[in-house]
Amino acid sequence: MRVKDIAQRLTGTVLAPEPRKGSASPRLDExxxxxxxxxxxxxDAFAPLxxxxxxxxxxxxxxxxxERKSPKTRKAGPGFADPDYELALDWIAAKEAIDRATLRHDDAAGPLRVLLINGSPRSEHTCPGELSKSWRLVQLAREVLEEAGIATEFLDLSRLASEYGVNIHPCKACFSTAAALCHWPCSCYPNYSLGQTQDVMNEIYPKWVEAHGVMIVTPVNWYSPTSPLKLMMDRLVCADGGNPDPSLTHGKEAKEAKREELKGWNYPRHLKGRLFSVVVHGDVEGAENVRRALSDWMRFMHMESAGASAELDRYIGYWKPYATSHEELDADDAIQQEVRNAARTLCEALRARRAGRLHMSGETLTEPRPK
Known part of the structure; x- marks a missing residue:
């Protein structure tokens, strides 16, 4: 038995490994x-200033x-591991918004809610000069859901490319250092000292939380999900096993987070049980792989597919000119109907779940190796 294992048994403490360091510093001079x-x-308008x-x-x-990352803070207070820890006001506001969204989600007397996501960055409001096929397909799904009395929220990720002050900053991979270091909601942003501000994930988290179902419609970009969609996906890692109490790790203290994980982390699934639908379209290759990747991602978060008809990968204008892709969609009545059917399938599954008629086999089993 190793010396550190003996010490751990004798003292009852968990000995965490030292965080690895050694990369070049990114710090700038003045x-x-x-x-x-x-x-x-x-x-030139700034010249006189x-x-x-x-x-x-x-x-x-x-x-x-x-390094004043979060210049405005207050003590965490009761209910946190360290009530005296200074929490960022931005994080507190985000947590309160999630708590309100949780109440809306759990209200059995409230409406069924679906979050519709357009994953394409293309729109007529910026360089491409034309809206995307994904945007059009989302509207077909929206019509079906609203006609069925489902409350819909539209998240248009093309706004990242066209609207001032709308950013999703990249995930910093805190989870890979230790699960407890990844906070729910994410506490990495805003970082005022680095100018990493105007991040909209704190607005996006409650949309996912309040939703009973999520429907993503997206194109394939270079065999992969689009840049805006992938940014959002990565920043949702905190929804799957993330730590809801930053005071537990005193912010971003890596060694403390390692210690907490090694004590035995329970990997809370903050989006568990929500139903999903995925529609992926391409024009050459990759639609099936991206659809599978998105479906696998949501299943890993313990979300559940609404059914086979709710997961769709298709090609629009296969090997045809990009210039006529919208005309190809106009002529493709089959995919339009398939998207409507995907929305109908999601609607049926949501109603069955609320009525207690939808049961997923194995959902009560304990994972032998959660992560």
Whole structure:
């Protein structure tokens, strides 16, 4: 038996491994920081404001130099592992929004809710100059669900490419250091000292939580999910096993998080039981693989497929010119009806679940190796 194992048994403590370090520092000196900061003000309208921008740059440098990630905080208070830990006000607001969404989801007298997601970044409001086929297909599903009395919420991920101040910053992979280091909701953003702000995931989390069903319609981009969709997927890792109490790890203390995981982490499934539908369309290759990847991802989060007809991968305008792809969709009545049927299948499954008639075999079994 190793020495550390003996010590652990004698003391009853959990000895966590040291976090591995050694990569090059990304920290900037003052001159380079201010050069990058000022580079966003290229428009001539800012020219008369040079002195003011210099003062703003000085303040931004001070925040960066002192790493003030979350400048506005308050004590966690009762119900947290460390009531005296200073929680970011942004995180508290996000947690409260999720709690309200949970109440809406759990209200048996409330409406059934579906989150409809357009995964395409294309729209007529930016460089492509034309809306996407995914957007059109989502509208077909929306009509079906609303006619059936389902409350729908539309999440249009093309807004990441066309609307000012709408960002999904990348996941930092905290979970891979230790499960407890990944907070639910994500506490990595906003990071004011790094300028990582205007992140909309705190608005997106409650939409997933309140939904009884989720329907994703997306194209294939280079054999993979689109960039906006993948960003959202990665940032939803905290919904699957994430730690709902940042004070437990005193924020981002990696060794404390390792210790908590090694004590025995219960991997809370924050989206468990929600039903899903997936529609993936392509024009050359990859539709089946992306559909399978999205379905597997949601199943891993303990969400459940609404049924075989709710999972669809198809080609529109197979090997045809991109310039006529919308005309190809106009002519493809079959896929339009299949998308409507996917929405109908989701609707039927939601009603069966609420009536207590939908039971997924194995859902009560305990996982032998949760992760």
């Amino acid at each position: 001159a380079e920081f201010k050069r990058r900061f000022r580079s966003q003000f290229q428009d 040079g002195a003011e921008l210099d003062r703003v740059a000085d303040a931004a440098w001070d925040a960066y130099a002192h």
